[in-house]
Amino acid sequence: MKISIIGGGITGLSTALALHKVGIQAKVYERAETLNEIGAGIWLQPNAVQILQWLGILDDIIQEGHQLNKMEITNPDLTPIKKIDEVVVSDVYGNQTIAIHRGKLQRILFEKCAELELVELGMPYQHHQSADGKTTVYFKDHSIETDVVLGADGIHSLVRKAMGLPSEYRKTGQICSRGIANVTLPDHLKYEGKEMWGKQQRFGFSQIAPDLVYFFTVVNEEKSPSTVSRETLTSLFADFDATVTDLLNASDQIHTTELADLKRLDTWHNSNTCLIGDAAHATTPNMGQGACQGIEDAYYLSRFLKSKGTALEAFIAFEKQRRKKVDYVVNNSWNFGKLVHNQAGQLLLRGVMKITPEKVLRKQMKSLYSVEGL
Numbered sequence: 001m002k003i004s005i006i007g008g009g010i011t012g013l014s015t016a017l018a019l020h021k022v023g024i025q026a027k028v029y030e031r032a033e034t035l036n037e038i039g040a041g042i043w044l045q046p047n048a049v050q051i052l053q054w055l056g057i058l059d060d061i062i063q064e065g066h067q068l069n070k071m072e073i074t075n076p077d078l079t080p081i082k083k084i085d086e087v088v089v090s091d092v093y094g095n096q097t098i099a100i101h102r103g104k105l106q107r108i109l110f111e112k113c114a115e116l117e118l119v120e121l122g123m124p125y126q127h128h129q130s131a132d133g134k135t136t137v138y139f140k141d142h143s144i145e146t147d148v149v150l151g152a153d154g155i156h157s158l159v160r161k162a163m164g165l166p167s168e169y170r171k172t173g174q175i176c177s178r179g180i181a182n183v184t185l186p187d188h189l190k191y192e193g194k195e196m197w198g199k200q201q202r203f204g205f206s207q208i209a210p211d212l213v214y215f216f217t218v219v220n221e222e223k224s225p226s227t228v229s230r231e232t233l234t235s236l237f238a239d240f241d242a243t244v245t246d247l248l249n250a251s252d253q254i255h256t257t258e259l260a261d262l263k264r265l266d267t268w269h270n271s272n273t274c275l276i277g278d279a280a281h282a283t284t285p286n287m288g289q290g291a292c293q294g295i296e297d298a299y300y301l302s303r304f305l306k307s308k309g310t311a312l313e314a315f316i317a318f319e320k321q322r323r324k325k326v327d328y329v330v331n332n333s334w335n336f337g338k339l340v341h342n343q344a345g346q347l348l349l350r351g352v353m354k355i356t357p358e359k360v361l362r363k364q365m366k367s368l369y370s371v372e373g374l
């Protein structure tokens with residue numbers, strides 16, 4: 001079976017490695033001529049980390065990234081609201097959250113794929129079609145024959161378009177800015193991921209390497225033009241702990257994105273094509289789970305393609321397996337983002353967090369972090 005994966009982001013590259021691991025050869029076709037991840041960090045939570053370990057690349061990721069012992073939601077002055085002890089999480093799931101530069105994660109995945117000849121750059125997909133039992137994938141300058149197409153081409157997926165699946169890009173009305181500062185945090189902050197809540201703005205940060213700190217801000221759109229400047233952010237976060245201004249001032253570049261997700265699709269597949277990662281279920285980043293869910297897709301889809309008789313059977317089993325968790329992440333993340341940026345909503349969230357028993361939190365964690373078979 002010849003499998004073509006469109007898109008060499010975190011999902012596409014992880015899927016090629018997962019398929020290789022179960023003994024199925026696939027090829028990733030990425031439109032970019034060179035690797036081009038933006039200067040930002042990413043938090044990889046234990047569900048994804050377990051799979052990266054299964055893929056045999058965890059040591060590289062730990063070496064290039066930074067393990068976090070605690071994730072904490074705080075007030076603007078860094079006094080705690082709620083914390084997750086990652087050491088306890090690690091006792092249960094074998095791993096704790098790892099923060100890493102996106103470019104480094106992308107490079108580790110890409111180099112492993114390149115070593116195994118699983119990836120081609122400079123291949124902008126245009127569409128694909130099946131006729132007389134043959135499927136042809138058309139790129140800008142040429143075409144290839146394949147049996148199966150996996151669409152890992154992100155929220156604006158052209159594979160999804162070629163499948164004729166209607167989709168809706170849902171804007172949140174919020175803007176996220178991200179940056180990297182060349183600094184080392186003081187010892188008491190070095191191993192912690194923080195998210196500070198103001199009335200209508202949030203600031204998060206963590207160390208991602210010995211001398212690099214990743215930070216992000218989220219603000220309501222009317223508060224911030226699409227060309228958010230360092231000055232705008234400095235004034236919006238003036239009342240926050242001084243760490244915020246220090247990080248904003250120490251960063252070279254700040255990347256600004258509108259936050260959006262994909263409204264739930266009716267299906268992710270047809271007989272020989274399946275969407276994975278953001279192309280199938282892009283989520284807002286409030287739970288830090290978008291890429292983690294793409295990595296889970298890689299794991300489960302590879303296992304079903306190995307164990308089922310046909311691609312269609314594998315796709316049906318894959319969707320059945322994945323829908324519940326993906327829906328949970330997309331819906332909770334969306335609702336969380338809406339509540340936290342609204343005064344009454346945030347008050348409600350703070351109250352709920354205060355009274356939620358540890359037992360319930362552990363149950364939620366279990367449903368998020370467990371990966372069957374690992």
Ligand SMILES: Cc1cc2nc3c(=O)[nH]c(=O)nc-3n(C[C@H](O)[C@H](O)[C@H](O)COP(=O)(O)OP(=O)(O)OC[C@H]3O[C@@H](n4cnc5c(N)ncnc54)[C@H](O)[C@@H]3O)c2cc1C
Pocket residue numbers: 006007008009010011012029030031032041042043044045123124125126152153154155158176178257276277278279283284285288289290291292293294
């Ligand atoms: C502000 C922000 C913070 C986030 N933080 C986290 C976090 O901490 N933890 C986490 O788990 N997730 C996080 N996410 C989510 C995460 O970034 C995404 O879920 C993840 O990058 C999706 O990966 P993907 O490979 O599915 O899609 P993409 O990253 O969109 O990759 C798609 C790839 O396909 C390629 N492509 C597109 N079109 C074509 C074409 N026509 N032909 C060939 N190639 C094509 C693109 O060039 C790209 O390489 C965050 C997202 C945002 C916006």
